[in-house]
Amino acid sequence: MGVLIAVIGPSGVGKTTLVRALARGSGAPEFATAFEQHAERPFQAVFKKDVRYGLVNQLDFFLLRASQERELRASPRTGLIDGGLDLDYHGFTRLFHARGLLSDRDFELCSRVYEALRELLPLPELFVRLRANQGMVAGRLSGRERINIASAQDTVLFETYLEEWLAGLPAHQVLELDVSQEPPGYPESMARVLDRLSAMHK
Numbered sequence: 001m002g003v004l005i006a007v008i009g010p011s012g013v014g015k016t017t018l019v020r021a022l023a024r025g026s027g028a029p030e031f032a033t034a035f036e037q038h039a040e041r042p043f044q045a046v047f048k049k050d051v052r053y054g055l056v057n058q059l060d061f062f063l064l065r066a067s068q069e070r071e072l073r074a075s076p077r078t079g080l081i082d083g084g085l086d087l088d089y090h091g092f093t094r095l096f097h098a099r100g101l102l103s104d105r106d107f108e109l110c111s112r113v114y115e116a117l118r119e120l121l122p123l124p125e126l127f128v129r130l131r132a133n134q135g136m137v138a139g140r141l142s143g144r145e146r147i148n149i150a151s152a153q154d155t156v157l158f159e160t161y162l163e164e165w166l167a168g169l170p171a172h173q174v175l176e177l178d179v180s181q182e183p184p185g186y187p188e189s190m191a192r193v194l195d196r197l198s199a200m201h202k
Helices: 015-024 044-049 051-074 085-098 104-120 134-143 152-166 187-201
Strands: 004-008 031-034 078-082 126-131 174-178
Touching: 004 015, 004 051, 004 085, 015 031, 015 078, 015 126, 015 187, 031 051, 044 051, 051 078, 051 085, 051 104, 085 104, 085 152, 126 152, 126 187, 134 152, 174 187
Parallel strands: 004 078, 004 126, 031 078, 126 174
Antiparallel strands: none
């Protein structure tokens, strides 16, 4: 079973950017990658317009993420996932419940499905948590064409949920990176992820 790294953080922080930079970076080990696939998901666009699709959208993402994890674990290369099952639950599902986009019963079902999937699949060996100032996140969200349910105004609450979840994980399983001042390509963050990965393999 291969090593799995999940890059996590709020919408617009640069998760996809870092995953792509690592995957194509000079001197980096070969990675097997998986992405969020917002445009490809069948319920994301309709959920944006109609909250009644919130539950099915979240369950669809959970199943996608579980499938991605299985495929990455089967690869001989290090797996690198943009977001992931845990972020979809601890971050986005909790946020949508707080905003009234998921009912209490919807949230309970999401919790049961997440817990059942996580019992079948081991946690990623490393969570790379990206941080950035709110202005940077807002600017990125305003300039992207991707379908997003979460907004820049949700970032503070979203980060609170991440703090609560990550506090329960061992310190060696989380790598915190502030990308607010990094140039395109994230060279500093790439180097730190690769250093941590090298240490994990020793």
